[in-house]
Amino acid sequence: MTPGPDQTRAAxxxxxxxxxxxxxxxxxxxxxxxxxxxxxxVGLLAAQVIAAAVTVAALSGLGEERPDAVAT
Known part of the structure; x- marks a missing residue:
């Protein structure tokens, strides 16, 4: 992945x-x-930022302990 400003310049x-x-x-x-x-x-860059934020929000709960997990 390239940084947003660099990718914007290339686009x-x-x-x-x-x-x-x-x-x-x-x-x-x-x-x-x-x-x-x-x-x-700027619209393309904003879409990338929104997509990254949605991805982080969707994946943020994956590391939490599941209630049905067996404690060892």
Missing amino acids: GLVTLPGAYAGLLLGGATPYEASLVQTLVL
Whole structure:
């Protein structure tokens, strides 16, 4: 797994230049195109954070002692 900011940077270099160029060709200003690109990357990062939090919450109870476990 790569850290979130590094993965976000890589996603911007690989996947989003087409969207950026498309917005520019569609008549958007460079500021608007970069704003859309930034919002998409922040959304991807937020989804990763939420997924990690849900996973931790779901797995946090696995280490607790089961009531039906035999005491030795």
